[in-house]
Amino acid sequence: xxxxxxxxxxxxxxxxxxxxxxxxxxxxxxxxxxxxxxxxxxxxxxxxxxxxxxxxxxxxxxxxxxxxxxxxxxxxxxxxxxxxxxxxxxxxxxxxxxxxxxxxxxxxxxxxxxxxxxxxxxxxxxxxxxxxxxxxxxxxxxxxxxxxxxxxxxxxxxxxxxxxxxxxxxxxxxxxxxxxxxxxxxxxxxxxxxxxxxxxxxxxxxxxxxxxxxxxxxxxxxxxxxxxxxxxxxxxxxxxxxxxxxxxxxxxxxxxxxxxxxxxxxxxxxxxxxxxxxxxxxxxxxxxxxxxxxxxxxxxxxxxxxxxxxxxxxxxxxxxxxxxxxxxxxxxxx
Numbered sequence: 536x537x538x539x540x541x542x543x544x545x546x547x548x549x550x551x552x553x554x555x556x557x558x559x560x561x562x563x564x565x566x567x568x569x570x571x572x573x574x575x576x577x578x579x580x581x582x583x584x585x586x587x588x589x590x591x592x593x594x595x596x597x598x599x600x601x602x603x604x605x606x607x608x609x610x611x612x613x614x615x616x617x618x619x620x621x622x623x624x625x626x627x628x629x630x631x632x633x634x635x636x637x638x639x640x641x642x643x644x645x646x647x648x649x650x651x652x653x654x655x656x657x658x659x660x661x662x663x664x665x666x667x668x669x670x671x672x673x674x675x676x677x678x679x680x681x682x683x684x685x686x687x688x689x690x691x692x693x694x695x696x697x698x699x700x701x702x703x704x705x706x707x708x709x710x711x712x713x714x715x716x717x718x719x720x721x722x723x724x725x726x727x728x729x730x731x732x733x734x735x736x737x738x739x740x741x742x743x744x745x746x747x748x749x750x751x752x753x754x755x756x757x758x759x760x761x762x763x764x765x766x767x768x769x770x771x772x773x774x775x776x777x778x779x780x781x782x783x784x785x786x787x788x789x790x791x792x793x794x795x796x797x798x799x800x801x802x803x804x805x806x807x808x809x810x811x812x813x814x815x816x817x818x819x820x821x822x823x824x825x826x827x828x829x830x831x832x833x834x835x836x837x838x839x840x841x842x843x844x845x846x847x848x849x850x851x852x853x854x855x856x857x858x859x860x861x862x863x864x865x866x867x868x869x
Contacts, residue, residue: 549707556700563693564784567811570686571791574801577679581798584672591665598661602654609642609650619646680800687810694814697781704777705819708770712824715763719826722756760827767829770821778818785812 608614608621615625615633625632633639642650729752733745789808797803823829 547706547710549703549710552703553700553707556696556703560693560696560700560781561784563689563696564788567686567689567693567788568791570682570689571788571795571807573682574679574686574807575791575795577675577682578796578798578801580675581672581679582796584668584675588665588668588672591661591668595658595661595665598654598658602651602658605650605654606647609647612639612641614639614642619650676799676801679798683801683807686807690810697817698815700777700781701817701819704770704773708821711766711770712822715766715824716826718759719756719763719824722752722759723826725752726756763824763827764829767821767823767827774819774821781814781817785814788812 604623605614605621608623613622613632614620615637618625618637622632726749729745729749733742733749736742736745788811792807792811793804795801795804795807
């Protein structure tokens with residue numbers, strides 16, 4: 536929309552933008568943590584089911600082999616006419632073959648048919664259990680895949696929301712930077728102008744008046760510079776705290792992801808961890824305002840290593856909690 540001559544574009548509410556972005560990515564982070572826990576849970580179940588399926592496959596295979604052996608033994612007369620068990624079965628139980636009073640003879644067609652039916656019933660029951668386990672594994676794998684797909688979609692959103700906060704913070708400082716520079720430039724111009732007038736004053740009274748105005752401008756320049764230095768330090772601290780908070784959150788999610796076991800269709804935790812921690816650079820530079828003397832505080836203001844080691848949100852021992860006023864409020868003396 537084109538703005539008319541009398542129209543003014545509404546100023547951006549950076550505090551609201553930053554707050555909204557923080558709420559957005561922390562909310563996404565909580566949901567991602569839930570999804571990672573879901574993936575891990577289903578992956579663990581799939582692994583357990585895989586072991587049960589392997590065991591059940593052996594049960595089915597063993598029953599088929601036993602049936603083949605039993606039918607062969609019965610055809611060869613290697614079975615007890617009393618109990619119907621084969622020599623292998625009886626001797627496996629530690630009994631003498633055949634049982635006392637029983638004879639050895641080839642099985643009749645009816646006996647062979649009964650033996651086959653009994654084994655086929657056992658095999659069918661074992662196969663049903665195998666089918667159930669395989670279906671459970673399929674269902675659990677699908678649930679894990681669904682959660683992983685949702686994670687992939689939300690992970691991109693999560694990182695973009697973190698970048699939204701970074702961009703809003705950087706835009707806020709850019710706006711403050713421009714205003715601060717304009718104020719400092721204007722005050723310095725006034726100081727130079729009064730100095731010139733004073734040096735070329737035609738009378739002592741005029742020179743004294745120029746000096747009075749010069750003192751006022753210099754005092755205002757000094758107080759404004761002090762407020763800008765405080766605003767700069769606050770913005771630099773905000774950048775470090777944001778960087779630490781965002782990276783600590785990615786580390787938390789990455790640690791949760793690293794526990795995920797690889798299953799069909801789902802990569803292992805190492806890969807998912809890398810996805811969680813991958814992001815465009817979140818750090819940004821709070822440039823110093825030209826014309827402001829930062830000597831004596833620049834090193835402390837610009838150094839972030841110790842703050843990052845101490846962790847986000849924890850003031851150093853013996854120090855008060857950081858000032859939460861915005862750069863604009865500091866400049867205005869609020």
